[in-house]
Structure formats: structure tokens, C-alpha cells
Amino acid sequence: MVILTSSKKDEPIYIHGYRLTFIRDNGGEIIGVLIEGPRLGRPVYIPKSSPVKAKLPETIKKALKKEGFNVE
Incomplete structure (x- = not known):
């Protein structure tokens, strides 16, 4: 069970x-x-656990990849 927190x-x-609001x-x-x-x-909403193909600017994709997301 996942309980979301706010910090x-x-x-x-x-x-x-x-x-970009990261959910923890x-x-x-x-x-x-x-x-x-x-x-x-x-x-x-983009989950971290699955690969996503999204039309986003390269700077956004780069920031997400830095956090461990699999964005094409």
C-alpha cells in the first residue's frame, strides 16, 4: 500500500x-x-515505473531523465 505524503x-x-510536481x-x-x-x-501524470513516450520539450525530458524517469 502506498501512502502519499506532502513535504x-x-x-x-x-x-x-x-x-513539474514530483509525487513521493x-x-x-x-x-x-x-x-x-x-x-x-x-x-x-507520468509514473516513474513505466516507460513513456510523450511530446515534451527537451529540457523537460532532460530534467525527468535526471530523476530516473524513462521518457522517450
């Missing part, structure tokens, strides 16, 4: 107008990210 680490990161579990491990931006019709 100061979950404050959003802003990159080129996109807001009780242990503080990142389990996903919520992305909101000007070119997205609605917020997008």
Missing part, C-alpha cells in the same frame, strides 16, 4: 513555463510527476 520537497519546479511515497521515493504547461490541454 517541502514536493514544491513544484518551474522549467520554461511548465510546472512515505519513504520519500519519487513515484511519479504531474506536469502542467501552456501547450498541454490538461495536466499529465
Whole structure:
């Protein structure tokens, strides 16, 4: 069972107008990210556990890869 927590680490990161909010579990491990931006019709949730093919700017993809996400 995963219990989501809220902490100061979950404050959003802003990159080129996109807001990235990392979702963490009780242990503080990142389990996903919520992305909101000007070119997205609605917020997008990307889980860390599965590979994702998304149309995102390269700077966003680079930031997600740095955190361990498998984004193409």
C-alpha cells in the first residue's frame, strides 16, 4: 500500500513555463510527476515505473531523465 505524503520537497519546479510536481511515497521515493504547461490541454501524470513516450520539450525530458524517469 502506498501512502502519499506532502513535504517541502514536493514544491513544484518551474522549467520554461511548465510546472513539474514530483509525487513521493512515505519513504520519500519519487513515484511519479504531474506536469502542467501552456501547450498541454490538461495536466499529465507520468509514473516513474513505466516507460513513456510523450511530446515534451527537451529540457523537460532532460530534467525527468535526471530523476530516473524513462521518457522517450
